């Protein structure tokens with residue numbers, strides 16, 4: 001049971017490769033935090049620094065109240081599940097799980113009790129005598145978790161533990177992981193490049209890019225109030241629609257001008273974007289927040305015209321790829337009534353859910369004040 | 383038209399089959415000839431070892447009567463049991479030290495991080511390029527310095543450290559995923575425990591291969607013991623066999639009896655370990 005605190009953490013590899021820069025994170029006790037980002041963004045490096053498998057180049061790492069920068073991995077009271085499971089092939093499932101307890105000189109009876117308990121919890125009882133070679137991917141995964149569980153550590157680390165499983169197995173293991181966290185209520189830090197895993201598992205998620213934290217917030221907040229263009233297009237499939245244009249003033253109103261796509265921006269945005277009048281901005285809106293006339297209830301008075309050039313049928317919905325002059329964007333449409341999407345379509349964006357991003361820095365200018373405050377609190381002030 | 387085609391095809395098939403049969407036969411024939419010719423000297427050795435002294439130089443392969451007494455005579459002429467013991471004793475120690483030290487060095491060269499590691503390894507490997515005989519002179523001088531000439535210790539130490547084993551096991555260990563070390567480290571293992579409880583058991587095929595190679599090599603080793611040993615008490619088998627050299631009279635039958643007895647441990651080891659040996663070589667070949 002412990003908080004994990006990263007203060008101004010850097011990782012600089014030989015040859016001046018800065019893999020992680022100025023990472024500040026406060027992970028609360030019993031929290032499930034997911035680090036997500038594209039390949040090479042420094043997720044694993046961050047996790048491995050917490051584990052003690054990589055040296056910390058700069059900054060302070062605390063587990064509980066204790067600074068552990070120079071503490072060996074074995075003494076940090078953490079357990080890690082590796083992407084390739086890293087099971088000892090020459091040991092049985094039982095021995096794999098018992099190994100760490102044996103090294104720590106636990107009594108035989110205590111080892112036995114813990115291993116059997118973990119095996120029961122993870123439904124591994126009938127495989128205890130088998131070697132890892134004779135197990136399926138999902139079973140190996142559970143053994144790897146069991147090996148971590150028996151130690152009763154105060155922090156669990158996972159590095160893409162589900163990426164070697166097939167799609168179905170991944171979904172069911174995801175549920176098991178969530179269940180495991182509910183049951184043992186321990187701090188968990190989880191690395192993945194899969195945003196669905198991040199959204200479904202995390203109490204909070206950390207979105208990273210190029211070694212920098214982009215946003216640290218609850219999944220729904222990340223989805224509804226992405227901190228910048230990168231987060232907006234990384235989280236959510238299909239990604240958020242982005243329209244390039246300029247911000248203009250027209251009397252009392254502020255207008256997003258994307259040439260053939262012009263919209264009046266809601267009053268709530270005015271204060272935070274006024275300074276950008278005359279500058280390049282990006283108008284962002286999620287595919288489900290653009291309604292097609294005649295197909296969906298439209299509550300907006302502003303619209304644009306478009307034609308569909310590609311349709312993806314997913315069963316519960318259609319993904320319509322639309323084009324309007326130079327703009328290409330996507331709409332999600334309920335497929336139940338087999339909508340006819342041929343010809344000229346009128347699209348109504350739900351302006352209340354739209355975002356304006358700074359054209360240069362990509363920062364979301366329209367995040368509500370209370371959200372900004374909450375995010376600033378979790379990421380320690382730099 | 384179609385009919386003839388089918389006929390043609392089936393005839394082609396038959397021919398192909400026939401071709402395959404004759405090819406297999408030829409291959410087997412060649413293998414049999416090679417196998418036999420390799421076995422011939424061995425057979426000759428055993429037959430000669432059973433010949434009465436008078437028949438040694440005649441052209442007959444088969445002895446007129448089987449003289450088992452040759453074998454016991456070997457033990458009467460020299461302290462053959464002692465030679466046997468020396469050989470086994472020295473060989474076992476050499477094998478043990480070589481395998482253990484190679485494994486430890488391989489671990490250091492493959493799994494520990496230290497400055498200059500890979501350069502050091504190349505330097506270490508380079509010593510393999512030097513002919514063994516060239517190294518014997520400095521090695522012998524070292525033994526003189528330490529007063530180890532004509533001792534078991536000198537015999538053992540002098541041939542216990544060879545880069546080949548380190549090379550073999552390093553290549554082997556490099557195929558073991560690094561995450562296993564890390565998992566063990568997080569489980570609370572010290573470097574030694576990672577080595578002993580994780581890397582060593584996983585290197586088993588490599589270890590077995592190296593054990594067999596080393597055992598066979600040092601059991602047969604001739605030159606180093608010849609240089610090192612003065613007293614008959616320390617004679618190993620290859621040196622002991624010199625006693626029956628024809629220079630000391632016509633004792634080929636005794637020599638052959640002694641040789642036959644001395645190859646028995648190797649044959650036993652080979653039969654027992656054969657499966658592992660092949661596996662080890664394959665593993666090394668495919669993965670290393």
Ligand SMILES: Nc1ncnc2c1ncn2[C@@H]1O[C@H](COP(=O)(O)OP(=O)(O)OP(=O)(O)O)[C@@H](O)[C@H]1O
Pocket residue numbers: 013014017018019037038039040041042043044045046193
């Ligand atoms: N030993 C190393 N030496 C130099 N650079 C390294 C080293 N290890 C990692 N890096 C670099 O650090 C960056 C971050 O790597 P990291 O493994 O943390 O990425 P990741 O986010 O886990 O990506 P992935 O999703 O592909 O696992 C990468 O650009 C990588 O090239």
Ligand SMILES: [Mg+2]
Pocket residue numbers: 043044045
């Ligand atoms: Mg990674």
